[in-house]
Amino acid sequence: MKKLLLIVLLITAHLAQAQVQTPSASPAGSVSTTIGLTNVKVDYSRPRAKGRKIFGSDAAALVPFGKIWRTGANSGTRISFSDDVKVEGAAVPAGEYLLLTWPGATEWTVVLYKDVAMGGNTGKYDKANDVANFKVKSEKLTEKVETFTINITDLSDDNKSGKVQLAWENTSVKFTISTDYDAKVMKSIEENTVVSPNNYFQAAVYYLENKKDLNKALEWVNKAAEGMNSPFWVLHQKAKIQKALGDKKGATETATASLTKSKEAGNRDYQMMNEELLKSLK
Known part of the structure; x- marks a missing residue:
């Protein structure tokens, strides 16, 4: 009898918990x-x-x-x-x-x-x-x-x-x-630029695009180039910073070096960007 009562209680509990789901x-x-x-x-x-x-x-x-x-x-x-x-x-x-x-x-x-x-x-x-x-x-x-x-x-x-x-x-x-993300970016730059050359590169690009201290951007992009063996994408951004600083001669030399390296790497996008940049420096 006790066993039967237990079964009934279990079934009742299950039915009480079960719910029909509809959309x-x-x-x-x-x-x-x-x-x-x-x-x-x-x-x-x-x-x-x-x-x-x-x-x-x-x-x-x-x-x-x-x-x-x-x-x-x-x-x-x-x-x-x-x-x-x-x-x-x-x-x-x-x-x-x-x-x-x-x-x-x-x-x-x-x-x-x-x-x-x-x-x-x-x-x-x-x-x-x-x-x-x-x-x-x-x-x-x-x-x-x-x-x-x-x-x-x-x-x-x-x-x-x-x-x-x-x-x-x-x-x-x-x-x-x-939103105002500048404070977060600036804090991240301060904390992370010493960790990796690529962080210097990202910080330099941020300063260029947001019209901050271009001399600091040039300092950082030079550190990135030194630490990364001057890849074409870093040189391209350096040329843009030099142009923004009014250094056409330096920008032309850097853009030309970036163009040469991008051709060697077979990167058509950077070839075209460097060609456009060089045209703007004439």
């Missing part, structure tokens, strides 16, 4: 990228329009204008930054935040909220927990977006900024994230 009405989504040296990630749930009116001021709108929205479904949307950033000019410390919005006809209010435990329960919203609160213009889309979508797009050429886009139905909203 979510608002499936989980995630998007991430690196802006500068900062990892940016958004985790959210993606509701579908299903023929409903999404944004508007009338009673039929799923997301009414002027009302707080968890910016997605289920437990709301979370955005995280691995470093301190600026969001639409507001300083935001590294960390994870809820992304809350108040949609409008032509303008949205966007908030980064530090109490992530609130989740999708927007009734507990407390303005005191706002880390950033700003307004952005909304745009009309030419093609309908059936499923709520968040993208990280419009990365700048210098990789110092990008935009988070919210898109649903025929509406798009974007806000800007800006």
